[in-house]
Amino acid sequence: MTKLYAVTRGSKLNKVLPVIFTALILALAVLPKFLAIPYQVKLVQAFILIILATMWNLLAGFGGLVSIGQQAFIGIGAYALVYLADVQGLNPFLALALAAAISGIFAFPLSFLVFRLSGGYFAIGTWVIAEIIKLFVVQVKTLGGGSGISLAAFSGMGRETRIAAIYWSALAAIFLTLLSTILLMRSKLGLALTAIRDDQTAAGVLGVNVLRNRRAVFVLVSVGFGLAGGLIAMSNLRVQPDDIFSVNYSAIMIFMVVIGGLGTIEGPIFGAILYYFLQDRLKDYGTWYLIILGLLGIAIVSLAPEGLWGWISRNKFSLFATKYRVSQTSKEEGA
Amino acid sequence: MATHSNENLLSISQIHKRFGRVVVADGITFDVKKGEALGIVGPNGAGKSTLLNLINGNEPLDSGDIIFQNESLNSLAPAERNHKGIARTFQIPKPFADMTVFENVLVGSTFQGKRVNHKQASEIALESISRAGLEAFFNTPAGKLRLLDRKRLELARALACQPQVLLLDEIAGGLTDSELPILLEIIRELNASGVTIIWIEHIVHALVSVVHRLMCIAGGELIAIGKPEEVLENSKVIELYLGSDFEVGGVA
Ligand SMILES: Nc1ncnc2c1ncn2[C@@H]1O[C@H](COP(=O)(O)OP(=O)(O)OP(=O)(O)O)[C@@H](O)[C@H]1O
Ligand SMILES: [Mg+2]
Numbered sequence: 001m002t003k004l005y006a007v008t009r010g011s012k013l014n015k016v017l018p019v020i021f022t023a024l025i026l027a028l029a030v031l032p033k034f035l036a037i038p039y040q041v042k043l044v045q046a047f048i049l050i051i052l053a054t055m056w057n058l059l060a061g062f063g064g065l066v067s068i069g070q071q072a073f074i075g076i077g078a079y080a081l082v083y084l085a086d087v088q089g090l091n092p093f094l095a096l097a098l099a100a101a102i103s104g105i106f107a108f109p110l111s112f113l114v115f116r117l118s119g120g121y122f123a124i125g126t127w128v129i130a131e132i133i134k135l136f137v138v139q140v141k142t143l144g145g146g147s148g149i150s151l152a153a154f155s156g157m158g159r160e161t162r163i164a165a166i167y168w169s170a171l172a173a174i175f176l177t178l179l180s181t182i183l184l185m186r187s188k189l190g191l192a193l194t195a196i197r198d199d200q201t202a203a204g205v206l207g208v209n210v211l212r213n214r215r216a217v218f219v220l221v222s223v224g225f226g227l228a229g230g231l232i233a234m235s236n237l238r239v240q241p242d243d244i245f246s247v248n249y250s251a252i253m254i255f256m257v258v259i260g261g262l263g264t265i266e267g268p269i270f271g272a273i274l275y276y277f278l279q280d281r282l283k284d285y286g287t288w289y290l291i292i293l294g295l296l297g298i299a300i301v302s303l304a305p306e307g308l309w310g311w312i313s314r315n316k317f318s319l320f321a322t323k324y325r326v327s328q329t330s331k332e333e334g335a
Numbered sequence: 336m337a338t339h340s341n342e343n344l345l346s347i348s349q350i351h352k353r354f355g356r357v358v359v360a361d362g363i364t365f366d367v368k369k370g371e372a373l374g375i376v377g378p379n380g381a382g383k384s385t386l387l388n389l390i391n392g393n394e395p396l397d398s399g400d401i402i403f404q405n406e407s408l409n410s411l412a413p414a415e416r417n418h419k420g421i422a423r424t425f426q427i428p429k430p431f432a433d434m435t436v437f438e439n440v441l442v443g444s445t446f447q448g449k450r451v452n453h454k455q456a457s458e459i460a461l462e463s464i465s466r467a468g469l470e471a472f473f474n475t476p477a478g479k480l481r482l483l484d485r486k487r488l489e490l491a492r493a494l495a496c497q498p499q500v501l502l503l504d505e506i507a508g509g510l511t512d513s514e515l516p517i518l519l520e521i522i523r524e525l526n527a528s529g530v531t532i533i534w535i536e537h538i539v540h541a542l543v544s545v546v547h548r549l550m551c552i553a554g555g556e557l558i559a560i561g562k563p564e565e566v567l568e569n570s571k572v573i574e575l576y577l578g579s580d581f582e583v584g585g586v587a
Contacts, residue, residue, distance in 0.1 A: 005461050005473070007457045007461070191441065194431070195434070197433075198432055199429050201393065202430075202431065204393075204417075205391060205393065205417060205429075206443045206447075206496060207418055208414055209412075263433070325474055326474055
């Protein structure tokens, strides 16, 4: 008996969704024509949060690299943007792309430093690196020292045009990060990372070079963090060392990823959207805001340990075509 | 029984390993020839699984040498040893729980030493799964498999690495009388196709029906190594492992 099998990626659902996503992106692209400025600003914030959550999840949820120092690369991206756009006089959009790349370039040598550490030491080590980079930046006069630096590149532009331009940059950034994430998870690197996520020892035994794959993901997500940092600088029109290198970014990223669902592509997106609404609604309540956030985190983690997405999908389906499916195509009776 | 060459594929020399006070390898020395099938027996806690861990690099040696194809493995990570052609199964299965059976095995075929493209890797994975008898579970998350199927998955993943040496750690336990011969046939076939086998198993009659040589370890020491029938008659092996009323039954 000979059986023939076909190997495909994704489900029927995954065939429809790209159409919906494309429609969504197009709708979002024309929004500035119809949407009041404050809403555009809010969307930019939400896009940045989604990028951050997605990147932190690739690192921690798939790579197993629980870092609390990725604000290092957010900061590098933000400062690189201001430096390239204002000091070097580059087009700010080109500067944004370069800032992302520069952040990735910094990550490569730094990975050799932090990868000597593991587990909790790795987490603390990344934080220390972020603090050291901050202390270094504070010393640099061209970057404004301890009081920070303003972004002047948009000063010739009217408010409406500027906000729309930033909105489109953020939209392009989130589109590219999500698309790259999906392509990454469909690639060999994605297969390796998923295996590392589930069992690091078994992955190594099966020939997955755990260290090299982790380094690759560490550098790649740093590009994303740098991009987010650049966007933050653009939307705030100002970079301050204590804010941009703040460990709060790590706390927020952990919150979004854990409540959304660690180790899935969808989870962090949901987590980021939920977090966005929570902070938008609750930020005026002061301490209550933090208490409610904390209680909610605890509730979700104990009631649905796999996060909101795990609870919704019950591991039965995914929005993106990363899963493999084997189906039987023919069956010949015989010897 | 397939014959094998005289070339040493793997040389274990004077290896020592201890976990705290427990000595698990106390100067073990032996060679494995290319194409050979070597069985390992020994009481619980003897250091059998640890020996496989030392060979594939999951545990570092305290001292000694492991030479594979005239090259020392001592400084190589498990993944690098896999790329040299060493694959293994785990006594306690280590599935990628949230990945499907196919994806689990695809990891093995994709990241093996030989460069294969995606299509080839998929084909190797499909074939390994069929061979290990998991065809009904291609799309099942590995975490949902029963223990016996998890052991089959261990075998499928190891096969997908297309190894030169296959280290097997108690994969026959729990199989029924009709399933056991199928497994034995798979291992004989592999061995006949040139794959060197090192196999730990407590089901002695099954083991000796496949292996060329048998080795007994106890308390981290090599007690005896040689022709299966000789090792099974060795008085120390009987004393430390088999017990005096032991008889090789079944298919042996
Ligand atoms: N990583 C470890 N850390 C500490 N002790 C260990 C470790 N691995 C194994 N041991 C101990 O070393 C001894 C040998 O264990 P090993 O698993 O090699 O035995 P085994 O011969 O495979 O036994 P079994 O037949 O039960 O599988 C045992 O006492 C075990 O508890
Ligand atoms: Mg064992």
